[in-house]
Amino acid sequence: MTIKRSKTLTDYVILLFLLLAMAMCLVPLLNTVAISFSDKVSAQGGRVFVWPVNFNLLAYGELLKDAQFFRSFMISVYRVALGGAINLVLTILTAYPLSKSPAQFPAKNKYMWFMVFLMLFNGGLVPTYVLISQLRLINSIWALVLPGALPIFSCIILMNYYKTIPASLEEAALIDGGGPWYILLRIYVPLSKPSIAVMALWAIVGHWNDFFSGLIYITSRENYPLQTYIHSLSVSVDWQNVSNMKGEDIARMLSVSNLTFSSAKVVISMIPILCVYPLLQRYFVTGIVMGAVKE
């Protein structure tokens, strides 16, 4: 039964609030897109709001000439593929034995506590950096994908999902002579597709968006992944020199940059996320609900 009622003033006020919230989320995005399509003078002069002024594609033309941008873009694509694949394989593999009861897998609890401890406590920035440099991984793509090879949180979520798969399926496979590998690959993986999709999307977004490991582990600019490259441009300030600079100098430095060009870079770097966004939206509610309100 639904009760029909006429719209009151409150309804419109609430609607207004919601539309305002939506507009607030859109305006910064539209502003950046609009600036990237505007002419430099209008952009620099602050005359662009959410619609391009003197529409043109000059910034994108300039971008085509920026070889490093495309290099970094491809490095990021490669990193997402490599890092995402490693994350997924390890998560799928590790979550399966952990989903067994201690009776089936006696060492389960030991592994579990080991992983939970590592989720709570870590060595932090400097010891990890020293390790990476002593492993001679500095400036290598492996420094970006190996340290987080097994995302523990994802692994626990997938483990909880595996637990919901009826044991009778496993028993049937066992009677047919299938071992654990067969059961994992032929029963658990196909049945966990929605959950695995969530893990894959998390891995893709995480690797694409991460700029910090690129900032610390990659020393030569030409090996920068895309987000690190964009970060290095927008914050292209030498921290050491800056501490000797005066306030106005820094303020001038912050404002004088090629605005349309850098906005075009930001826009292009958003595209991959926008491409997977419909998928993210379809699966991520499942993902969050799995994580937060389990069983």
Place this chain on the structure above:
Amino acid sequence: MKIKHSSKPYHLMMMPGTLFLVVFNVIPIVGLVIAFQRYNPVAPFFGLASEFVGLKNFKTIFAMHPDSRQVIVNTLIIAVSKIVGSLVVPVVFALLLNECLRKGLKRLIQTVVYLPHFLSWVIVGAMFRQIFSATGIVNSLMQSLNVLTEPIMFMASNAWFRPIVIFTDIWKGFGYSAVVYIAAITAIDMNLYEAADIDGAGRWQKMGYITIPSIMPTIILMTTLALGNVLNAGSDQILNMYNPIVYQTGDILDTFVYRIGLVNLQFHLATAVGLTKSVISMLLIIASYKLADRFAGYRIF
């Protein structure tokens, strides 16, 4: 039937993941000894041969470094404000969204507000640095409305930096954080609302007596879990938004560690700060899980 076979294949499946954890997570924990040493970068492997100096590094950084106290204050102010804002705003948003009866519009609003969560701080930082710049839309708008005569340098102002950081963080995350509350509201039994309608309850009464109490367990759960973030003020965001002028209000533990450790190469001091933060954070997370278990029946596994 009881399933029982050898655990060998299970150990085999655990091996690659465990190996990576041992190398990239356990070894750095051992490496925390740097915090108690006079670090010597040429000594082999983590400088285990370096001279042991006890708590000297902690004293140097926490008692003698001119910035450390301010950094802790900044971290707490920014992190706690973010925690409060990221609890209140999503709940209010979810409650208001629930009042929107047009399905199509509701979905459109959700699609838009979830998006910022998936953008990187590099992108979001660049956008907001522009928006709050001297020629950005905030200043242009206020000047055309004659609220301001001179543009405000928001990103170079110690009065504005923290509010902007907190605002942009809420901006980025409120839609996504609202998902759990929206899910909880969807799960409420519609019969309750119908009964309330028959009793003549109004919109706010239904919200106050049905919706809010029904999602209270979720609110409590999210509050307790947020406790673990009291020292996480968000270095990815700060690194993309700050500049030396606003170190005074914007420098946080993580960025402090980054600059001392990897920019100034004082590994031992940075590790001392990092270790302190790790230990306190761990205790906070354990406490938050205990509270979440106690008050919301939540267990991660």
